[in-house]
Amino acid sequence: xxxxxxxxxxxxxxxxxxxxxxxxxxxxxxxxxxxxxxxxxxxxxxxxxxxxxxxxxxxxxxxxxxxxxxxxxxxxxxxxxxxxxxxxxxxxxxxxxxxxxxxxxxxxxxxxxxxxxxxxxxxxxxxxxxxxxxxxxxxxxxxxxxxxxxxxxxxxxxxxxxxxxxxxxx
Numbered sequence: 001x002x003x004x005x006x007x008x009x010x011x012x013x014x015x016x017x018x019x020x021x022x023x024x025x026x027x028x029x030x031x032x033x034x035x036x037x038x039x040x041x042x043x044x045x046x047x048x049x050x051x052x053x054x055x056x057x058x059x060x061x062x063x064x065x066x067x068x069x070x071x072x073x074x075x076x077x078x079x080x081x082x083x084x085x086x087x088x089x090x091x092x093x094x095x096x097x098x099x100x101x102x103x104x105x106x107x108x109x110x111x112x113x114x115x116x117x118x119x120x121x122x123x124x125x126x127x128x129x130x131x132x133x134x135x136x137x138x139x140x141x142x143x144x145x146x147x148x149x150x151x152x153x154x155x156x157x158x159x160x161x162x163x164x165x166x167x168x169x170x
Contacts, residue, residue, distance in 0.1 A: 006065050010051070019045030021088055028087035031079070042079045042087070050075050050095050057099045061106040067099060074098035116160055122147065123157045 019027065023045065030038035050071040057067050078094040126146055130138035140158075144151045 006068070009068065013047045013051060016044055016047060018048045024087045024091075028082060031082060032084075039079055043076055046075055046091060047072070049091070053092065053095050053099065057103055060103045061110065062102050067102060070098045070102045071095050116157075119157050120161050123154065123161075 019042065024042065027038045027042045027045070031042060051068065054064070054067045054071050058064055062070075074095040074097070075091065078091045081094075082090055123143065127138060127143060130142060130146060134142075138146070140151050140154050143149075144154045147154065
């Protein structure tokens, strides 16, 4: 479904005439004079430009649709925030910043998820080992001592496990 929407969007963008560098310069001057039509045309005429930039960030952990959304928001913001200089350079810098931020954010989220999963797995292993050793389930405090964590940290890990199980319907 999302892929179909993305393909439809690409088809729509292909039907829009792109701005060339000279048109961007002219429209940027008009924009600074307050002509609203210039704002709309700069946004519309640069959609393909930002799509081209998105292609450099594909397969870096962020879905294509999200990258397009980030790039388009950066385009709109660039048009609204433009004050002087070369519009093309300003636009490219803004879009690049937005796309890099999206990739970095996704990377950080994945690292955090891996760290949580590692803690959950470690707790499971330690809990099973201690159950064998003790002949009963270990207490939170015993697990905390063994794992060199606080009791609250153990409870947080247990909560993540229970939350994941309830989402999966287990």
